[in-house]
Amino acid sequence: MFKTLCSTAAVALALSATSALAEVKIGSIVELSGAGAAAGTNFRDGVHMAFEEINAAGGILGEQVSITEYDSQTDPQVSRAMVQKAIDDGVYAITGTVFSSSTIVNMLVAQQAGIPQFTGSEAPKITQMNNPYIFRTAFGSQKGIPKMTKYMAEEMGIKKVAVVWANTEFGKGGHSAFVDEVGNHGIEIIADIPTEQAQTDFSADVLKAKNSGADAVFVYLTEEESARFLREAQKQSIGLPMIGETTLIGAKVIELAGDAANGAMGHVGLTADADIPAMTDMVARFTAQFKYTPDHNAIKGYTAAYAIKCVTEKNGKVDSQALADAMHGLKLTVAECPGVLMDVSWDETGEMSRESFFVEVQDGKQTIKAVLPPN
Amino acid sequence: MAELIQILVSGLAAGSIYALAAVGFTLLWQASQTINFAQGEFVMLPAFFVLVGVHFLGLPLWPAIFFGLLLSLLILGVAFKRLIVEPMLPHGTLPLVIATIALGLLLKESVKEFYGATAQPFPAIFPQTVYNVMGASVSLQDICNLAVSMLAIGGLQLFLSRTRTGRCMQASAQNPAVAEILGVNVKRMVLYTFLINAALATIASVLISPIYLAKFSNGETLGLVAFIAAIVGGFNQIRGALVGGLLIGVIDNLSAVYISAEYRAAMPLLLLIAIILLRPQGLLGTKEGRSV
Incomplete structure (x- = not known):
């Protein structure tokens, strides 16, 4: 009896240890309520969809990704507390926030903890604060x-x-x-x-x-x-x-x-109506799954998840510092990382470059008037 | 001149909707000494009832509005009176005020939970036609909003002053004990008041949501503005609430254009302070004595 109990306990311990190790924790901190809910929900759904695909394809370096969700309530101070909570929960990387007024505040917490943060914010100041752990998912305004x-x-x-x-x-x-x-x-x-x-x-x-x-x-x-x-x-x-x-x-x-x-x-910077097959496919899958058309924020979230996957696999290890280091000066092409949807690069400040579009809304749809080169 | 016409029309259209909510404040106060701090949420909620009718029940817009009105009468009228006001009122005004604050939070969070935190498009009930009046672009939607609000408030005034039921309601509000002795069913009259408030909130909701979009947090601003409008106009007079609502709508627009958009939210509050200092009973209100 005692032997059986011991062996059961040992197996349980081993299983829990395995599951704790074989898991890449991502903190998704976004605006799920308040003024930024529209943007935050899109970003969150994009992140979720990408990691579901990644998990279905075997995860990152064979480890499954688990996402923990935190609502910033579009409140900078709440977002700061949520980033701290995510770090306390032991996340490998953070996705979000989208609203710049929140990101400006909470990015300092991630910086102090050395956790890479993939933000949807576009305020110029974000990449001008010498924070080596912040990375954009769309270029700044x-x-x-x-x-x-x-x-x-x-x-x-x-x-x-x-x-x-x-x-x-x-x-x-x-x-x-x-x-x-x-x-x-x-x-x-x-x-x-x-x-x-x-x-x-x-x-x-x-x-x-x-x-x-x-x-x-x-x-x-x-x-x-x-x-x-x-x-x-x-x-x-x-x-x-x-x-x-x-x-x-x-x-x-x-x-x-x-x-x-x-x-x-x-x-x-990103549009669901871009004439790019990978983008069209992503938009179709997203629409089928979430029952609404994604906007640029959903695409930001989606590409952020794939950037994390591709760079981590390039590094060959799940290491937050290595991820942040590798992101600087990185160029990711669609050929090597199809999930980023368009060729993209990050500079030493975490700012990104990519082709973009000038569009006009016609009959309720974005119509591309011009493709603008990266700058 | 064109600019002024534009400001006045926009301000009056918005103000007339504030007035509908403000009238609700005064009605409930007069009928049952209820200060309903969930009034903003009462205006926010019917739009979601209508959207439920359209999106979940597949109703066309007008039947969905009727469905929204019915639900509002039941929930914001009957249930509000029976489940919150009647049990809380014997404990005094303050516990009831706190209960309505709690109700407002409950309604807001419930809508957020059920319908989501993002704003929802709400179909316009009037055509988007725009007329040129002395150089100003005056939209049919604004004119219709103003007309419907005025008709609703005018109709209510007529109902209260020209019908037997209306006069019984006034009698119940002024002196419930005497009204009861005279054979008026005071409880029923108070219930009518709550139903009228729910109907006015539904009208306000249907008029304002195509412009403001339907969102769980809409009640925050609306409730505050309507409360200020009711105080500015006179908390115990329907016509006072009407004047207060219109005044705030116009002042808000005038200050945003000619003073500063950044301080526009402060203008109604400054007006409120001025009124409290100079004429505490409100512009059209009457003095009320309270003894202890």
Whole structure:
């Protein structure tokens, strides 16, 4: 009897030890509630889908990936606590957060613990803080906005612009990158209109932009606010091209704004409508699994998961420091890592480069007007 | 001039919807001394009832709105009165206020859990046509929102002053003991008040959700603005709540355009402070004595 008990205990111990070892823990810290829920949910689902595929194909270096989910509530301080909790839980790498105002705060915790963090945030400041553990999953607005302003000036002939922007860390980053850049292309800002986070009534903001005498309106708001802005713009017959960086023409905005989104234009680093077979396949699988069309945030999450897999397998070991080290100056091609969907590279600051797209919403779908080269 | 017309129309349209919610505050206060801090959530919730009707039951929009109205009358009217107000009221106003705060949180979190944290598109019930009025773009949606809200509040005023039931409701609000002696079924009159509040909340919800989108957190702003509107106009007068709602809608837009978008949220609060200091009973309210 005693022998049986001992052998059972030994087997149980061995099994639990094996399962503890044979597991790559990923902390998914995203905005599942609050103003960033639309973006966070997409990012989370992208991460989940990729790791499910990776697990089904044998995991990373033969180990299964387990994802623990943490809701930042779109609150920087909560996000900081969640990153700490994930680190305490022993994660190998972190995916998220998406909102820059959260990432700016929580990335310091991951940095102190030496855990690589793959963020969906696009504020320029994030890769300018000498943090060797932060890596983007889409390039920052300081890289996207120059591409877009060049296109606005050279291809659309815009000379005067009204800027409507979110008065948050995300919005400030995009706003300042835009303000810095437009001068280089002879575009004058004639109305500067800040808005508040989670603002619902945009009638005054649309009115100011409409009466400003601008050739176009540059809109730099989060998804839900962008949708409300577009609805109000339609209600007031704004009659001006509305151009945005990434969010304005996102899938969630198109869903929320309905036909008010038609005609909105913008630059997007990733789009579900890109004419890339791997992207089309990913979008089809995602739509079938989650019953909604993914936006750029879902693609960011998906590619982040595959970047973790490919780089870890290149390293030959599950080691957080080795992962962070290998990411700097790395180029991942689709040929060697199909899950990244497009050739991509990261520099020494964690900033990334990739081809991107200028799109217009037509009949509720993004239509690619131009493919812009990496910068 | 065109800009001013645009601001006034947008402000009045938004303000009229705030007024619907504010009238609910005053009705419940007068009928049962209930300050309903879940009023914002009462306006948020019917939009989700309608979406359930459309997406889960496959109803066309108007039947779904009727379905939403029915659910609102049952849950926000009858159930709210029977399960929360009646048991809590004997313990005084403060426990009831806390209970309504708790109810607001429960409704908000339940919607988040059931329908998700992201905003949902809500179909517009009026055409998106835009008219040019002296250079201003005036949308049919704004005009219709304003008209429907005004009709609802005007109809309520007429109902209260011109019908026997309405006068019984007023009598019950002013002096329930005397009303009861005179043969008025006070409990039923109070129930009518709760049902009217639920109906007004449904109208406000259906009008505002196409613009604000349906989201679990919509009640936070709406509840606060409606509460301020009710105090500014006069907490014990329906017409006061109407004036308060319209005033806040217009001031909000005027301050966003001519002062600063960053301080627009502070303007209704500044107005509230000014009213409390200069005319505590509100613009159209009447003084109420309280003895201890």
